[in-house]
Amino acid sequence: MTLAAHYGQILAPLPVLIPLIAAAATLVAGRRPRTQRVITLIALSAVVVVCAALLYLADRDGTIAVQVGGWGQSETGMGPLGITLVVDRLSALMLVVSSVVLLTVVFYAIGQGIRDGDDKQPVSIFLPTYLVLSAGVCNAFLAGDLFNLYVGFEVLLSASFVLLTIGASKERVRAGISYVMVSMVSSLIFLFGIALLYAATGTLNMAELAVRLDDISSGTRSALFAVLLVGFGIKAAVFPLSAWLPDSYPTAPAPVTAVFAGLLTKVGVYAIIRAHSLLFPGGGLDRVLLVAALLTMVVGILGAIAQSDIKRLLSFTLVSHIGYMVFGIALSSRLGMSGAIFYVAHHILVQTTLFLVVGLIERQAGASTLRRLGGLAAASPLLAFVFLIPALNLGGIPPFSGFIGKVALLEAGTEDGSVLAWVLVGGSVVTSLLTLYVVARVWTKAFWRARVDAPEGELSASAPSALLDDAEDIAFDDRDDVGRMPIGMVVPTLALLGVGLALTVAAGPIFGYAERAADQVLDRGEYISAVLAPVHAAAEGGHP
Known part of the structure; x- marks a missing residue:
């Protein structure tokens, strides 16, 4: 084993272990908020460093596979028995982007005071739960077997x-129950797919599955893939499995x-990439995925046009742009997969930034509905700037990273040359234009016009809460800090905006990395060898 591989073996479990240990420590320090914050920031900063090191090692030396527990071979005699963690270029990129977002958002939450409503919110559980969420995200990206992926979910x-x-x-509570019910259905479908796969192959290790599924008939393979796609499609909010998302996300802090x-929908997209490229290559359901991608784009953006609340509007654009990622995956080409991987990284950063900006809008104006907003550009030029840049990026205006990712996907569609691919190219262009219309509408109504011209502009942040019908607006308008954006919220938003702009400035090297990651994803050999070869060597008495 090389020194780099040895370090990789040590580092790979840490993105999961560090947040879990920190979560336990923050629970113990529940009555000491300052200690909780320090532990959380140190832990998530350490995760960023570890993930960056894993990305460097995976890009330089190839796929890293870790067998947690050292339990030897499975009963099939091929794959490892126990938990497998795998770091390749795709999972390393997802880990780095996710860890940066998780760290930035927790800085924002601390700057906000975590609480965004009344003083009865149990904020002592926020940071421990957030750390557990971080561990779950990292575990999903590292999982080398389907059951561990299920545990991450x-x-x-x-x-x-x-x-x-x-x-x-x-x-x-209503939105949370809806979210949990949908997620439980998704998990049950996924668990059903796991049972079917185990019955068909006798293993859940993804590398071993990739080998053994080749011996199964195409019809059975397609049926197994369809079950997993439904489960992953719900988590990724792919149409027609996306109706839950716009009602669940906007009510949260x-x-x-x-x-x-x-992040959360991207975990579903990542699972689709793994299932499509590692377990079920060959394009058996690519046409279904292309149709789903088109409908996700169009239906999502049409839903966004109909919204007056910025949170719901952005939730619908989130659904819409999942379609771009599914489009790249379904093309089953190097350029399509490269575009999808690059677009996932871009969208995580931009979408997160925009939702952080909405939190600043709520602090500045006391509302997030366009019917009550106006004059924000004059009230806070800085707020106008931090909205405009990611909004243009989301709309795909050159030279931003959104434009680069979309051009790559459009080029991949034209290279495919099929009628359905050309329809997707047209749908992508229309969706991009409508996205630009949607964000321009937010700009003109919330930032450009005077607040007195808004239909409900008289219901300002100082208006009596009895005049307000929306319970979420009451939560903000009753506060005495509306009209002031804490520096602890502004700085993390600017930092994440800077990371998104770095994706534009360094688009060449980063897209080159995405191309190498796509090559690795589409060529299953390295992944399978990295997982199975050390197990075989150890079983034969050699050194892994």
Whole structure:
């Protein structure tokens, strides 16, 4: 084993272990908020460093596989028995982007005071739960077997419900129950797929599955893939499995909404990439995925046009842009996969930034509905700037990273040359234009026009709460800090905006990395060899 591989073996479990240990420590320090914050910031900063090191090692030396527990071979005699963690270029990129977002958002949450409603919210559980969520996200990206991936999803589900319902307002509990019910259905479908795969192959290790599924008939393979796609499609909010998302995310506190919008659906997209490219290559359901991608784009953006609340509007754009990622995956080409991987990284950063900006808007104006907003550009030029840049990026205006990712996907579609691919190219262009229309509408109504011209502009932040019909607006308008944006919220938003702009400035090297990651994803050999070869060597008495 080389020195780099040895370090990789040591580092790979840490993105999961560090947040879990820190979560336990913050629970012990529940009565000492300052200690909780210090532990959380140190832990998530350490995760960023570890993930950056893993990305460097994976890009330089190839896929890193770790067998946790050292339990030897499975009964099939091929794969490892126990928990397998795998770090390749794709998972390393997802870890780095996710860890940066998680760290930035927790800084924002601390700057906000974590609480965004009344003083009865149980904020002492926020940071421990947030750390558990971080561990679940990292575990999902590292999972080398389907059951461990399922465990990662369930950790996410448990932590998500607590974060969604913190404060226990009627709207949040209702949205949380809806989210949990949908997630449980998704988990049951996934668990059903796991049972079918185990019955068909006798293993759940993904590298071993990739080998053994080749011996199964194409019809059975397609049926197994379809079951997994339904489960993953719900988590990724792919149409027609996306109706739950716009009703679940907007009611949560701003930091929770931001991290959910940026990360949780991308875990589903990542699972689709693994299933499509590692377990079921060959394009058996690519046409279905292309149709789903088109409908996700169009239906999502049409839903966004109909919204007057910025949170719901952004939730619908989130659904819409999942379609771009599914489009790249379904093309089953190097350029399509490269574009999808690059677009996932771009969208995590931009979407998270926009939801953080909405939290600033709520602090500045006391509302997030366009019917009550106006004059924000004059009231806070800085707020106008931090909205405009990621909004243009989301709309795909050159030279931003959104434009680069979309051009790559459009080029991949034209290279495919099929009628359906050309329809997707047209749908992508229309969706991009409508996205630009949506963010321009927010700009003109919330930032450019005078507040007195808004239909409900007289209901300012100083208006009596009895005049307000929306319970979420009451939570903000009753506060005495509306009209002031804490520096602890502004700085993390600017930092994440800077990371998003870095994706534009360094688009060449980063897209080159995405191309290498796509090559690795589409060529399953390295992944399979990295997982199975050391096990075989150890079984034969050699050194892994």
